[in-house]
Amino acid sequence: RKEVEQDPGPFNVPEGATVAFNCTYSNSASQSFFWYRQDCRKEPKLLMSVYSSGNEDGRFTAQLNRASQYISLLIRDSKLSDSATYLCVVNNQAGTALIFGKGTTLSVSS
């Protein structure tokens, strides 16, 4: 099992749609979880941290299920500017590095 697995997509959705991304991770000892966003030929940027109780930031909602080792990201009312690759990220057991999934590509069209 890969350390962090994501559906690569692409997800092609119209503006205003709701889209959900899923991610699974293999290391049950991971303690920190994030979603990063990466635009084409740019560096990754933090979108949001993921907390055990779930958390929301505007149109974005993140959920964590430790028992299933599963993380999700929900984007409501998609905007053209949401088009990017979304990276699921967990830390390694030693806490010395972040392990990145290969990303899920989202394309929002008008």
Add this chain to the structure above:
Amino acid sequence: GAGVSQSPSNKVTEKGKDVELRCDPISGHTALYWYRQSLGQGLEFLIYFQGNSAPDKSGLPSDRFSAERTGGSVSTLTIQRTQQEDSAVYLCASSFPSWASGGSYEQYFGPGTRLTVT
């Protein structure tokens, strides 16, 4: 405030040459990381520095790769005798130090150095 900076932004080199990539982290971030990203691939962890502790070099792909961090700030990644498979974007990130309990703070990335080995 100033973010993570990297130089050069682009580097083209001939196979067999050595290259040095530089990273200047965010002031106050004692943890520094190097990753590389090949075309269409995910980020691959290379090395981690935290304060004066011995670096975690577990991600370095071969002994041609080395990195140092002087004075707890600027870091240099050196690739000796470059090969074509070394072509990638090399990303540096910095953060506050990891928790003693094993948790991590978010990392902030520089714009990367795009290395092309011909």
